[in-house]
Amino acid sequence: MADAVIQVENLKKNYGAVEAVRGLNFIVERGEVFGLLGPNGAGKTSTVEMLEGLRTPDGGIVRVCGLDPQKSGEEFKQRIGAVLQSTALPDKLRVKEAVELFAQFYHHRADTEKLLARFQLQEKQTAFYSHLSGGQKQRLALAMALVNDPEVVFLDEPTAGLDPQVRREIYDIIEELKREKKTVLLTTHYIEEAERLCDRVAIVDHGRVIALGTPRELKHSSAGTTRIEVRLAHSPVNGLLAGLDGVSDCREFEGTYVLHSSRPPQTIVSLVKQLEAENNELQSLEMFSPSLEDVFIELTGRRLRE
Amino acid sequence: MSSTWTLTKMRLRLAVRNRAFFFFSLVMPLIFLFGAVALIGHGRTEWVGYILGAILTTTVMGSFWGLSVQLVTFREQGILRRFRLAPLGAGPMLASSILANYFLVLPVVAFEILVCRFAFHMQSWGDLAAILLLVTVGSSTFSALGLIVASVTNTMQETQMINNLIWMAFLFLSGATVPLAVFPGWLQRVALFIPAQYLATGLESAATSLTTRAEMITDTTALLLGLLVAFEVSRQLFRWEPEAKAPRRAKLWVLAALVPFLAFGIWESATGTRLKHIDQNFDTIRAMAERIPGAR
Numbered sequence: 001m002a003d004a005v006i007q008v009e010n011l012k013k014n015y016g017a018v019e020a021v022r023g024l025n026f027i028v029e030r031g032e033v034f035g036l037l038g039p040n041g042a043g044k045t046s047t048v049e050m051l052e053g054l055r056t057p058d059g060g061i062v063r064v065c066g067l068d069p070q071k072s073g074e075e076f077k078q079r080i081g082a083v084l085q086s087t088a089l090p091d092k093l094r095v096k097e098a099v100e101l102f103a104q105f106y107h108h109r110a111d112t113e114k115l116l117a118r119f120q121l122q123e124k125q126t127a128f129y130s131h132l133s134g135g136q137k138q139r140l141a142l143a144m145a146l147v148n149d150p151e152v153v154f155l156d157e158p159t160a161g162l163d164p165q166v167r168r169e170i171y172d173i174i175e176e177l178k179r180e181k182k183t184v185l186l187t188t189h190y191i192e193e194a195e196r197l198c199d200r201v202a203i204v205d206h207g208r209v210i211a212l213g214t215p216r217e218l219k220h221s222s223a224g225t226t227r228i229e230v231r232l233a234h235s236p237v238n239g240l241l242a243g244l245d246g247v248s249d250c251r252e253f254e255g256t257y258v259l260h261s262s263r264p265p266q267t268i269v270s271l272v273k274q275l276e277a278e279n280n281e282l283q284s285l286e287m288f289s290p291s292l293e294d295v296f297i298e299l300t301g302r303r304l305r306e
Numbered sequence: 307m308s309s310t311w312t313l314t315k316m317r318l319r320l321a322v323r324n325r326a327f328f329f330f331s332l333v334m335p336l337i338f339l340f341g342a343v344a345l346i347g348h349g350r351t352e353w354v355g356y357i358l359g360a361i362l363t364t365t366v367m368g369s370f371w372g373l374s375v376q377l378v379t380f381r382e383q384g385i386l387r388r389f390r391l392a393p394l395g396a397g398p399m400l401a402s403s404i405l406a407n408y409f410l411v412l413p414v415v416a417f418e419i420l421v422c423r424f425a426f427h428m429q430s431w432g433d434l435a436a437i438l439l440l441v442t443v444g445s446s447t448f449s450a451l452g453l454i455v456a457s458v459t460n461t462m463q464e465t466q467m468i469n470n471l472i473w474m475a476f477l478f479l480s481g482a483t484v485p486l487a488v489f490p491g492w493l494q495r496v497a498l499f500i501p502a503q504y505l506a507t508g509l510e511s512a513a514t515s516l517t518t519r520a521e522m523i524t525d526t527t528a529l530l531l532g533l534l535v536a537f538e539v540s541r542q543l544f545r546w547e548p549e550a551k552a553p554r555r556a557k558l559w560v561l562a563a564l565v566p567f568l569a570f571g572i573w574e575s576a577t578g579t580r581l582k583h584i585d586q587n588f589d590t591i592r593a594m595a596e597r598i599p600g601a602r
Binding site: 054078080104106 | 308309312316319320323324380383384385387388390391392393394395547
């Protein structure tokens with residue numbers, strides 16, 4: 001608690017009749033990469049924007065570096081860096097100008113040349129913002145978030161909409177921040193991102209934290225089952241899949257049957273036998289190690305990207 | 307102050323990279339200038355100073371559109387949100403808009419004066435100190451008035467609609483396009499309440515060297531008070547977020563910025579000295595142009 005950089009207690013945010021955030025609680029320790037994982041509309045962006053001071057909470061307590069983002073104004077902003085879900089800059093602003101412009105607003109400034117090099121933007125430093133690709137824009141947004149060498153970095157879905165190659169580049173940058181012991185709060189709906197980057201994850205749904213822990217702890221809490229996803233030629237007889245050997249849970253998502261099994265080989269053997277007996281056909285079968293997706297499914301009955 | 311200057315430099319850079327801005331702030335006023343000298347002045351050099359005053363007025367009033375519209379675009383596109391994350395208040399954002407407008411107006415004003423003096427053989431330089439003072443205060447005041455509109459409107463469409471309405475009043479009731487002296491008496495009195503009238507009257511007098519100290523003080527004070535009120539109102543109403551809509555009552559704040567001009571309008575309407583002066587100045591120039599014996 002003594003080293004808590006971000007403290008959130010019973011945080012609430014409403015938009016008219018919609019309760020976007022319903023009493024969120026969590027703490028982020030110094031040097032930790034903390035993830036808010038949840039589907040779209042879970043309240044992640046509202047939460048992070050309240051932490052950044054962009055939105056006013058309707059209830060609860062927020063402290064970042066011991067400061068209230070709503071009341072501490074400039075002092076607070078000197079200490080944080082942030083990448084918004086969607087960053088926009090003037091079209092005719094050049095890359096280097098953007099980094100230098102924002103650096104000048106802060107007392108403590110990182111070396112802008114080094115930042116451009118670190119984010120592989122040197123070759124593009126004279127390019128207009130409007131001429132950058134999505135990945136380059138996001139790298140620039142990250143560079144701008146670090147111009148003041150902040151204590152805390154907020155990253156709101158930093159890889160959303162980017163292709164896998166660029167996404168991996170961003171992961172490398174975040175891992176570098178982790179090595180530098182920066183405190184990072186990351187929101188995402190990508191399981192892979194949360195599992196790979198975060199020290200701890202809060203799974204958020206409908207404005208509430210429904211699970212919190214390290215990715216390993218969370219996966220263990222899901223009984224360590226293997227996820228088997230199958231597609232069949234015809235709908236199976238009711239209860240057939242749930243009754244297979246080793247299956248602890250079975251749900252259907254748009255024609256795909258998701259089984260959780262503690263003994264995958266036995267489950268597959270019995271599945272094949274049952275399908276033969278029913279004159280049904282297996283169209284596809286995929287197996288997955290336990291992941292945070294399974295935790296989410298177990299807790300909500302839904303997939304993360306539904 | 308350093309943030310304001312940093313933002314001012316950014317705005318200047320963006321403005322000079324914008325062809326449309328270049329056209330509207332430099333090419334358009336020059337087209338007006340050539341047209342006015344040819345059509346209104348019929349090439350008579352006696353009229354050039356007066357026409358210069360009117361053209362300078364439209365140039366300076368152009369600050370009303372200037373970068374305030376850019377501010378609405380920034381808000382709509384979410385650019386202001388990114389600036390909001392930085393340790394910046396509304397003050398530097400607004401002040402930088404006013405300063406950048408001023409620096410963009412200055413060279414255009416200088417160019418217009420030089421064109422009048424050397425290409426159209428304007429008979430004298432006019433009162434350059436008075437011109438500089440009025441351009442400085444006027445550009446800032448009209449920028450600030452534009453910022454209020456930017457603060458109370460929710461979309462670019464709405465901004466342009468309101469700006470156009472106000473702009474028309476400024477243009478036609480200030481004396482910049484139609485001399486106030488030819489207006490009927492009641493319309494002259496209405497014009498006394500229009501901020502642009504103080505700029506137009508001041509610049510026309512300064513450009514023709516017919517200005518008096520008292521007139522200069524009145525014009526500058528009216529514009530300066532307008533600037534202070536408009537800046538503070540726009541600072542109070544400033545919104546960073548695209549979805550943060552201005553409440554309807556906020557639009558009434560625009561009227562608050564007009565209070566200084568309302569006060570000056572009532573005063574001038576009661577005394578009548580300003581209108582008398584405007585008529586006298588116009589008659590003097592007309593007499594000079596028509597070479598009436600005995601005219602100044």
